[in-house]
Amino acid sequence: MAIAMDLASVTSIWLAALFTIWAYSYTFRDNVWFKFAEHIYVGAAAGNLIVLGIDNVIRYGWLPLTKGSMLYIVVFLLGILLYSRYHGKYFWISRFPLALMVGIGIGLSMRSTVTSEFIAQIQSTVTMKVLGVADPWTAFSNLVFIIITLCVVYFFVFTFPGIHKGNLGIISKIARYSMMAAFGYSFANGFLSRVTMIFGRLDFLKSQWLPLPGAMVALPIVLVLLVYAMLPAEKRPWPKPTKSK
Numbered sequence: 001m002a003i004a005m006d007l008a009s010v011t012s013i014w015l016a017a018l019f020t021i022w023a024y025s026y027t028f029r030d031n032v033w034f035k036f037a038e039h040i041y042v043g044a045a046a047g048n049l050i051v052l053g054i055d056n057v058i059r060y061g062w063l064p065l066t067k068g069s070m071l072y073i074v075v076f077l078l079g080i081l082l083y084s085r086y087h088g089k090y091f092w093i094s095r096f097p098l099a100l101m102v103g104i105g106i107g108l109s110m111r112s113t114v115t116s117e118f119i120a121q122i123q124s125t126v127t128m129k130v131l132g133v134a135d136p137w138t139a140f141s142n143l144v145f146i147i148i149t150l151c152v153v154y155f156f157v158f159t160f161p162g163i164h165k166g167n168l169g170i171i172s173k174i175a176r177y178s179m180m181a182a183f184g185y186s187f188a189n190g191f192l193s194r195v196t197m198i199f200g201r202l203d204f205l206k207s208q209w210l211p212l213p214g215a216m217v218a219l220p221i222v223l224v225l226l227v228y229a230m231l232p233a234e235k236r237p238w239p240k241p242t243k244s245k
């Protein structure tokens with residue numbers, strides 16, 4: 001059993017390393033190895049979603065129905081009606097369960113969005129203290145945050161012509177510059193997260209894959225095959241491109 005688990009672990013590390021190299025090879029140029037890794041990934045993800053979907057139907061639909069929850073009959077009927085969209089004559093029936101799903105989804109998302117991104121923001125802003133704070137930097141940061149919040153709210157609430165001109169124009173400028181800084185920070189944060197992901201994969205290759213037996217020999221072979229796959233077809237010494245008649 002230990003040998004089988006060790007073999008499974010080694011195999012998973014090898015596959016993870018190869019697919020990592022193939023996936024990131026797209027950074028330099030499109031090639032068949034990247035397409036192979038992409039197709040395998042998409043196929044595995046689709047298969048996993050299908051299995052999870054069937055498991056969810058059985059766990060949260062069929063099992064409660066067999067235990068006496070007759071209301072789930074309506075759920076199954078609505079799910080079956082969704083497939084009427086593939087019928088040329090009765091496709092309009094699928095709009096009713098789809099509209100119900102969209103309405104419920106929008107209602108749930110609006111509730112969570114308003115709670116987390118609106119009410120929670122107001123509560124956190126109102127509870128900020130400027131006076132009586134021991135740390136001067138914290139008091140200054142809270143003051144700046146409150147000013148920026150009020151300026152941005154003013155910028156979006158008072159939108160009629162002329163309100164952003166004259167002496168009140170400074171409020172709009174503060175709001176625009178603050179939003180530009182926030183968008184720039186969001187973009188930089190997303191970029192750094194991607195870079196961190198790359199460093200994590202490089203560390204995986206260095207610390208887990210390369211110490212394995214044969215990995216140092218396989219690495220140059222994999223890289224040579226990648227470079228060869230990136231070459232245009234007319235520049236490859238083998239196989240020769242076939243000339244169309």
